[in-house]
Every structure is written in C-alpha cells, then in structure tokens.
Amino acid sequence: MIQLMIWNSSDLERAKPASSSSLISRTPSGTTPRKSSGLMGRFSQLLSFDMEEPRSLPTEEQLAAHQLTRETIQSCHIDSIFSESKFLQAESLLQLVKSLILTASRLSKGTGPVDDEGASVFCLELLIAITLNNRDRIMLIWQEVYEHISNVVQSTIMPCTLVEKAVFGLLRICQRLLPYKENLTDELLKSLQLILKLDARVADAYCEQITQEVMRLVKANATHIRSHVGWRTITSLLSITARHPEASETGFETLAFIMSDGAHLLPSNYVFCVDAARQFAESRLGDVDRSVSALDMMAGSVVCLARWSSEAQIAVGQEAAMKLSRDIGEMWLRMVQGLRKVCLDHREEVRNHAIVMLQRSLVGVDMIHLPIALWFQCFDLVIFTLLDDLLDISLESSPKNYWKMEETLVLAMKLMAKAFLQQLQDLSQQPSFCRLWLGVLNRMERYMKVKFRGKRSEKIHELVPELLKNILLVMKTTGVLKPSDDIGGDSFWQLTWLHVKNICPPLQSEVFQDHELEQMQAKNMKSGVPAPDETLTVPSSERTV
Structure with a gap:
C-alpha cells in the first residue's frame, strides 16, 4: 500500500516530470498552490500525487484518472492507519513498519520512480510517529526501527534533512519512552551510540542541538538511568562536547547536573563522569573558571x-563489603589519576588548583576503607609520577x-609529604x-638540585x-625510625641518613640529640651494627626508586 501511494502514479503522471521536491503540493496551471504543514498535512500531499509544474498539460483522460484515484484513496481514510496505528493487530503493525522501511530503502537507493530525499524523510517521520504511538x-517493532535509523546514520557523510530527522527522531523516542519502559532503558540508551558513529562533518553540524537534547533527556530521566551501559553512552556524548565550541557549555551544564553534590553519581557512572570532568578541565574552550569547576567536581x-x-x-556481609571496598578503591584511584593528568596543564591556575x-582527595579519605596495597599503587602511579613529570x-x-x-x-x-x-x-x-x-627521599634529593x-x-x-x-620527627615519635628498627632489615636506619645527608646534613643532629646518638652508637657496637656516622654501601637496587 505504501509503495502504491508513492509510486503508482506513473500511469497518471507521465506528463509530469520527476523533481527533487515531490512532496510539495502543487495544482495544475491556473490555480494557487496550497501548502500543508505537519505530518498529516504532508501525508495529504503524498496522496494527491502533486508534483512540480508540468512542462506540458496532462490530457483530460489523465486528469480524470488522477482525480478518481485521488478520491478513491482519500475515501479509504488511509491516514487513519498511521494516526490510529496503536489499534492495529500486531502482525498488521509489523507489516506496516516493514513496508515503510522497504519503501524508504528503495527511495534512498534510487530504485523506484521517485528518487527524492523528501519522500525518504516522510517515511522516516511516519516510522517515528508510529513508534511513539x-x-x-515497542518490543514488536523496535529492532526494525532501530536498524533503519542505523542505516541512515551510518550511510550519510554530509549533513542533510534525512540524517537530521533520524538523529533527533531517535533522541525523541528515547526521551518519550525512558520514563515508561524501565526494561528497555539500556536498549534505548545503547541506541544513542549511533550518534557517536556519525561522520565527523555531520556530527559537527548538529553537535550543539544534539547536546541540548541530551541535556533534556538527562534532566528528565536521570533517576531512570542506572546501568553501566546507559551511563557510558550518556557520558561519551558529553565528553565529545568538551572540545566543541558551540556545544561545550551545554555539555558541561549537563555533567554538572549529574555530579554536583553527588546528585546523580552512582557506582555505575562514577568513573565515566570523572573522566568526562577531566576532559572539561583540560579543555581550553571554556575559561579557567570552568576548568576549576570541573576539578572541584x-x-x-x-x-x-x-x-x-x-x-x-x-548493608552487606563481610565478603561483599570487601569486594565493594576494592571497587570503591579502584574508583578512587581512577579519580586521583585523572587529577594527576590535569596537574601537568600549561595553565598555571589550572595545574596548581589540580594539585590542591x-x-x-589524598588526605581526606578517612571515611573510605582503602586497601593498604592501593596506597602503594597510588604513590607509584600518582604521587611519584607527578613529581617526576x-x-x-x-x-x-x-x-x-x-x-x-x-x-x-x-x-x-607539600602534597607528597602530607600524603606520606x-x-x-x-x-x-x-x-x-x-x-x-626511599622513593620519598629520592624525590626530595632531586628537587633540591633543580x-x-x-x-x-x-x-x-x-x-x-x-x-x-x-617527617623525621614524626617517624621518630611514632617509633618508625629508630636504631633498633626491623623495617626493611638492619639497613633502614643507615639508608635513611645516607639520603638525608645528601639533602640536608645537619638534620640528623637536629632530630636526634647527642645523647640519643651516643646511646645508639653504644648499642650498635655491641650488636656489630655500623654506627650512624660510618660509611655504608647501599645496593644500587635500593638507591633509586
């Protein structure tokens, strides 16, 4: 039926030339053109088979046949098939959708009498309207609809009406259905990954409008988005905007809506949001204040x-709590690694604020039960790496x-000392x-030479x-640094002072008074351990960390 409506005017319209705007209604010469708006208005235009002004007038027989066909189709009230599609039997609905897709596919490939983007757009709009109705x-027709939109998106390399309708139609479907279809949330949001596959020229042309629609979607449906998959799609779309001149402001506003005061932060979106915030912090499109705000978030x-x-x-048992503790630790590590990257920014205000x-984030984590092994990782991957870089x-x-x-x-x-x-x-x-x-001492020694x-x-x-x-006074007071220590073997004491002498020789006598050193020397001589002022050869493997 759909193909009949679009194509079977060939016998009646041979006298009328094909055009690039076959959906624009025009009447025979001598009458005033009438234009309709809206989906049903365009549908009426389609039923009328009106084309561009003919180069030659049709015969009376052709006009009569045209009028008869038009009246016959209109009397069938075919438009009600679409406007009241929710009352169709399941099989009828599915066939209607397939017919629209087939027609649009043939139009886009130029295999039908009408080779017109407008007709393809019309079929797509009908398809989206049926989906929303x-x-x-939705499960009955979603796969067919999604595949058609996917074909449009991935086969278009330049901005045009068809791909615009496909992208924003997809966004509209997600906006409208997310509150009502919890079981489809992941599937709907995953479909938005099609936007990430847009040709760069197409994506650039519509990025600002896409971001505005994503913001509306997030603000209206943030509480419905719970999964890792769904948030990955959303934050990927927002991350792209960090370097887009027109879209970055809206993208950052959306991210701030999610992250500020932890309003919508979840274990399922934490890493994604932190990474997106880092990209905004590094971006130079916004002013320094926006980068600072991203770091604050x-x-x-x-x-x-x-x-x-x-x-x-x-809430959970010991085993589950330990697993969750590890997961939270990994989230924290990813966050501080992200901050470390921004600490290398060219802009003084940004990198200094990132260090603060x-x-x-390092010293204010008393309430987080972080595994001790994670702190060693943090020093190696974050703190020492930062100081070296x-x-x-x-x-x-x-x-x-x-x-x-x-x-x-x-x-x-200061950061390294406080964290230590x-x-x-x-x-x-x-x-x-x-x-x-030794890693701490090594960095201090190198910084003294800069x-x-x-x-x-x-x-x-x-x-x-x-x-x-x-640090030495605290280590002394807490018993970490003492002549009889067992930490790292008998060499810990000597290794410490060997490095300290390279940094600031007087410190040993300032930290340990003379009588303390004498007591230590006497004890060491009894045990055969070298005195504090004796030369000690340090293995090369332990000198540099």
Missing part, C-alpha cells in the same frame, strides 16, 4: 565514595610554555615500606629540609 508494543566526588563505603559496611584538589617539565620545557613552575613544584612537594604522613602508620607496617620511603634560569630555587631549598625534618 505504540510505546506499549572531581575532588568533591570523594564524598560519594565515602558514603558508599559506609553504607557497604552496614589532588591533595584534598613536573620536574622533567621544569628542566626541559620553555618557561614561555609553563609559567611559574617553581610554585607548582612547591605544591607538589597521613598514611605513615599503616604504610610502615608493610614489607615494601623501605622502598616507598634550578630556574641557572639559579637554585630558594623556596624549594627552604621547604624541602623543613618538610623532611617534620
């Missing part, structure tokens, strides 16, 4: 991790590209503590000994 039977998400961790301890937010930038990059790196190095050194002291008691109980401690424009940094030369002295 049959939300209670990343660090502020720790509150959610703490809440989930506390809830897990109460990273420090807050910043030092390399200071030594190798032009000051024109990185302004005021001295202040950044100061902040990074925060976890000292737990870390010191582990076999790998000696290696970790120069800016050929001159040493007075700020760093004042800061590092002060931080190191504070």
Whole structure:
C-alpha cells in the first residue's frame, strides 16, 4: 500500500516530470498552490500525487484518472492507519513498519520512480510517529526501527534533512519512552551510540542541538538511568562536547547536573563522569573558571565514595563489603589519576588548583576503607609520577610554555609529604615500606638540585629540609625510625641518613640529640651494627626508586 501511494502514479503522471521536491503540493496551471504543514498535512500531499509544474498539460483522460484515484484513496481514510496505528493487530503493525522501511530503502537507493530525499524523510517521520504511538508494543517493532535509523546514520557523510530527522527522531523516542519502559532503558540508551558513529562533518553540524537534547533527556530521566551501559553512552556524548565550541557549555551544564553534590553519581557512572570532568578541565574552550569547576567536581566526588563505603559496611556481609571496598578503591584511584593528568596543564591556575584538589582527595579519605596495597599503587602511579613529570617539565620545557613552575613544584612537594604522613602508620607496617620511603627521599634529593634560569630555587631549598625534618620527627615519635628498627632489615636506619645527608646534613643532629646518638652508637657496637656516622654501601637496587 505504501509503495502504491508513492509510486503508482506513473500511469497518471507521465506528463509530469520527476523533481527533487515531490512532496510539495502543487495544482495544475491556473490555480494557487496550497501548502500543508505537519505530518498529516504532508501525508495529504503524498496522496494527491502533486508534483512540480508540468512542462506540458496532462490530457483530460489523465486528469480524470488522477482525480478518481485521488478520491478513491482519500475515501479509504488511509491516514487513519498511521494516526490510529496503536489499534492495529500486531502482525498488521509489523507489516506496516516493514513496508515503510522497504519503501524508504528503495527511495534512498534510487530504485523506484521517485528518487527524492523528501519522500525518504516522510517515511522516516511516519516510522517515528508510529513508534511513539505504540510505546506499549515497542518490543514488536523496535529492532526494525532501530536498524533503519542505523542505516541512515551510518550511510550519510554530509549533513542533510534525512540524517537530521533520524538523529533527533531517535533522541525523541528515547526521551518519550525512558520514563515508561524501565526494561528497555539500556536498549534505548545503547541506541544513542549511533550518534557517536556519525561522520565527523555531520556530527559537527548538529553537535550543539544534539547536546541540548541530551541535556533534556538527562534532566528528565536521570533517576531512570542506572546501568553501566546507559551511563557510558550518556557520558561519551558529553565528553565529545568538551572540545566543541558551540556545544561545550551545554555539555558541561549537563555533567554538572549529574555530579554536583553527588546528585546523580552512582557506582555505575562514577568513573565515566570523572573522566568526562577531566576532559572539561583540560579543555581550553571554556575559561579557567570552568576548568576549576570541573576539578572541584572531581575532588568533591570523594564524598560519594565515602558514603558508599559506609553504607557497604552496614548493608552487606563481610565478603561483599570487601569486594565493594576494592571497587570503591579502584574508583578512587581512577579519580586521583585523572587529577594527576590535569596537574601537568600549561595553565598555571589550572595545574596548581589540580594539585590542591589532588591533595584534598589524598588526605581526606578517612571515611573510605582503602586497601593498604592501593596506597602503594597510588604513590607509584600518582604521587611519584607527578613529581617526576613536573620536574622533567621544569628542566626541559620553555618557561614561555609553563609559567611559574617553581610554585607548582612547591605544591607538589607539600602534597607528597602530607600524603606520606597521613598514611605513615599503616604504610610502615608493610614489607615494601623501605622502598616507598626511599622513593620519598629520592624525590626530595632531586628537587633540591633543580634550578630556574641557572639559579637554585630558594623556596624549594627552604621547604624541602623543613618538610623532611617534620617527617623525621614524626617517624621518630611514632617509633618508625629508630636504631633498633626491623623495617626493611638492619639497613633502614643507615639508608635513611645516607639520603638525608645528601639533602640536608645537619638534620640528623637536629632530630636526634647527642645523647640519643651516643646511646645508639653504644648499642650498635655491641650488636656489630655500623654506627650512624660510618660509611655504608647501599645496593644500587635500593638507591633509586
């Protein structure tokens, strides 16, 4: 029937030429053109078989046949098939959808008498209208509808009306059906991944409008989106906007709606949202304030991790709590790794704020039950790596590209010292503590040697000994650093002072008074252990961390 409506005017219309706008209604010469709007208006135009102005007038027989066909079709009230499709039998509905898709497919391939994008658009609009009218039977037709939209999206390489209708029709379907079809939420949101497959030129042309529709979808349906799959699609669409001039503002507003105050953060979307926030923090399209806000959202998400961790301890058994604790730990590690990347930003305000937010995320996690092994990972992957990267930038990059790196190095050194002291008691109980401690000393030693424009940094030369002295005093007070220690073997004490002497020689006498050193020396001589001031050869494997 659909093909008949679109194509079977050939016998009646031979005198009328094919055109690129066959759905625009025109009457024979001598009458005033009439234009209809809306889907049913376009449907009436289609039934009339009106074309462009003919080059030659049809014969009286052709006009009569045309009029008879028109009246016959109109008397059948075919438009009610579409407007009242929800009353069709299941098989009839499915066949109607398939017929529309087949017709549109032939039109797009140019295999029918009418080769017109307008006709393909019309079929697509009918298809979307039928889908929306049959939300209670969506499973019956969804696969067919989705595949047709997918074909349109993936076969179009330039912006055009057809792909525009396909993309925004798909978004409209998701917006309308998400509140009513919880069992289809993942399937509907997964379908939006088609937008990610758009040709770059097409995506760029519609990115701003797409983002606006995604924002409407999220604000209206955030509570209905629960799964990993659904949120991955949403955050992928938002991440793309971070570097799009027209869409980035709306994209960030949507992400802020999800993340601010943990409003809609879930274990299923946490990593995705944090990664999207990092991309906005790194983007230079917005001003510095937006990058700072993105960093605030990343660090502020720790509150959610703490809440989930506390809830897990109460709500689930010990085994499940341990698994959830590991999962939360991995989320936290991903978040601080993201912050570390922004700490290398060219913009001074952004990288310094990133370091401050990273420090807050490291020392403000008392409520999160993080496995101790994760802290060793954090020092290796985040803290030590950050200090090494910043030092390399200071030594190798032009000051024109990185302004005021001295202040950044100061902040990074304070971060390492605070994180180390925060976890000292737990870390010191582990076999790998000696290696970790040498890593801290190694970074302090290297930072003491850094120069800016050929001159040493007075700020760093004042800061590092002060931080190191504070750490040593705490280690002494807590019993972590003592002559008779067992941490890392008998060499821990000597290894410590070997590095300290390279950083600030007077510190040993400032931390341990003379009488304490004398007592230590006497004890060591009895046990055969080298005295503190004796030379000790350190294995090369333990010198550099």
